[in-house]
Amino acid sequence: MTLQGPKTQALFERASEAIPYGVNSNFRYWGKEDTLVIERGDGTYVWDADGKRYIDYRLAFGPIILGHAYPAVNQRVQEEIQNGTLFAWTTPLEIQVAERIKRLCQVDKVRLTNTGSEATMHALRIARAYTGREKFISFEGHYHGMVDYFMFSTASASRDALGSRRSPIAARASSGIPLDIRKYMISLPFNDPELLESAVKARWFDIAAIVFEPMMGNCAGIMPKPGYLEQIRALCDEFGIVMLMDEVKTGFRIANGGAQEYFGIQSDLVTYAKSMGNGFPIAAIAGKEEVMMTVEPGAVAHGGTYSGNVVGTAAAVATLDILENEPVIETINRRGQALMTGIDEILAEADIPHVITGVPTMFGVFLGSEQVPHDFRDYTAGDSVLYEEIGMELALRGVLPDSDGREPWFLCYSLSEADVAETLNIFNDAVKAAKS
């Protein structure tokens, strides 16, 4: 069985003639016969070119926090673009977005940009400029976008290339990246306080930033151990290092104020994107006054032709307004909790060792072990083959998380209790089918 119906297949063949591998981002490629062509979305559903409906738990890898084609957001964008889209001057919409982020996330200053990768790239430059240092610490299995500096030891890197735990190697996650720049990254397993402390104490004078995802949004939603984020905060304070929390996935999703609110930790710099605009391209770099003011014109470069454009800012104003005024996260949490509990029960019933990781708005399903995973190395010891089999059985039946277990399940405000019940029924069938 393949996922593509006849129309999807014909369109994907056409796509592959014009677009390498038929996709505009490699993460979307599920192979020649299973990569979908989606024609429309509405709320929590998407429909492929054959008209097949899916309950969507990929949600474009996280951005769709309210639902696809969410009327209030689309309407606001349509209204605002009547008056132009790009001026290369400050607009009232940009001011509103920055003010809302300040309020929701308790940051002092905000600069806007368009994608998560741009945000992390600029944030790293700001941290380097602020400290006058060039290296940074980051963690295996964390992802910070398509920036060359960060493309080592992500969850796409080979497990075998990571070296030993005590002496980890920054492993290239892609060809085409100069190996020389690996010298800037000190890559460590996440959640290991001892390794972190000794790395900082040995090299603090070279280290501009500790860059991290507060929970592993690109590796099954693995959570930080209690006290670990506090340790990062304390080490940054003690050694004059910039704490750079990458909230591209967690921001405006795990709480209105993101992971800073959820875990009760304020970072020096924070990056946002995804849920900020409910699927419209918009991102932000935010943080403390002193660090953010490093972007002085003429001193430290930050720019972008499309930064703060009307389309993205209008979408962000509408999305953040709904987040502030409606019980969005609360509702998703309830549905997500029911889903996590239901999946847990089904897997237990089927005698499949597992751990449900993450939080209800973005959770992971780790198979093959009852040991809670704490880092990327733990994750690779799980049964990713079984996960993928269950993922394909789910997709065939119209439930669409990513079939790669590193990608969490994302939920949106439009998901109903009935959708959760339907998902659990299908999950039960998918597990039986995958086991048979």
Ligand SMILES: Cc1ncc(COP(=O)(O)O)c(C=O)c1O
């Ligand atoms: C934590 C994190 N940082 C950065 C990025 C890059 O964002 P974008 O794909 O918008 O460039 C991602 C994308 O998934 C991400 O999950």
